[in-house]
Amino acid sequence: MSFFEELARDREKQIMAISIVFFVLAFPLYFFIAASGADGSASLNTLDLYEIDGEYTFIELDAGDEFIANGDPLMIDDLHTDAIDDAEDFNIIGVRMTMTYTEAEQVNGPLCSVASGNPADDTITGMTMHGEYNETATGSNNGDSGGHTVESYWVNTTLIDEEIVMMTKGEIISEIDADGAGLGAYSAEISVDAQAGNTPPGCQRSDDGEDVTYTIELIVFDYDIKPFFEVLEEL
Numbered sequence: 001m002s003f004f005e006e007l008a009r010d011r012e013k014q015i016m017a018i019s020i021v022f023f024v025l026a027f028p029l030y031f032f033i034a035a036s037g038a039d040g041s042a043s044l045n046t047l048d049l050y051e052i053d054g055e056y057t058f059i060e061l062d063a064g065d066e067f068i069a070n071g072d073p074l075m076i077d078d079l080h081t082d083a084i085d086d087a088e089d090f091n092i093i094g095v096r097m098t099m100t101y102t103e104a105e106q107v108n109g110p111l112c113s114v115a116s117g118n119p120a121d122d123t124i125t126g127m128t129m130h131g132e133y134n135e136t137a138t139g140s141n142n143g144d145s146g147g148h149t150v151e152s153y154w155v156n157t158t159l160i161d162e163e164i165v166m167m168t169k170g171e172i173i174s175e176i177d178a179d180g181a182g183l184g185a186y187s188a189e190i191s192v193d194a195q196a197g198n199t200p201p202g203c204q205r206s207d208d209g210e211d212v213t214y215t216i217e218l219i220v221f222d223y224d225i226k227p228f229f230e231v232l233e234e235l
């Protein structure tokens, strides 16, 4: 009786043959999957030279133009990333508030048309707040006009500024990926410390505050971490 005739009759041999075929197919597949999995985690944990290739974009969260009275801060509350479509898909690494302002002082007196003096600088302070991350920056209108920006980050921007780093891919991601830290509530505050300028005889100056135009934007950083040698090959 030939092997195949035996196989056709013997149930035990049939099971054995099926098992052999199964293992012959399954083992290479198993090792292939195991190897590719090991490779993936190895690239995350292997110390190597990498280039961080990224791009900044800004998403407006709020904007306005308000007269802010001296010593009476403007509170900007109730800002939330829920108002932004697909916010959870963005790597929100920080927030920035840009402020621009002019100078308006009132002059009053019989001799103002002769000599009205000069305005004095106002100090404008902006603060952004998001969870535990608060940042403050101060600017001056220099008695005329001006502007300044306050920026707050919750990732390592120093690393972003480096062109080539010697780290593991996992470490780089943990430093530059916000991992959801940019989601949630935001608020801001702008205050004006107004100063009235000098007053020649017969003319008075007063300064009630200042008109401030502001924009609050989320800072989004899209990145790609490339092995440095791959970058070299591209050149």
Ligand SMILES: [Ca+2]
Residues within 6 Å of the ligand: 103, 104, 105, 119, 120, 121, 122, 143, 194, 195, 196, 197, 207
């Ligand atoms: Ca002033």
Ligand SMILES: [Ca+2]
Residues within 6 Å of the ligand: 103, 104, 105, 122, 194, 195, 207, 208, 209, 210
């Ligand atoms: Ca003013």
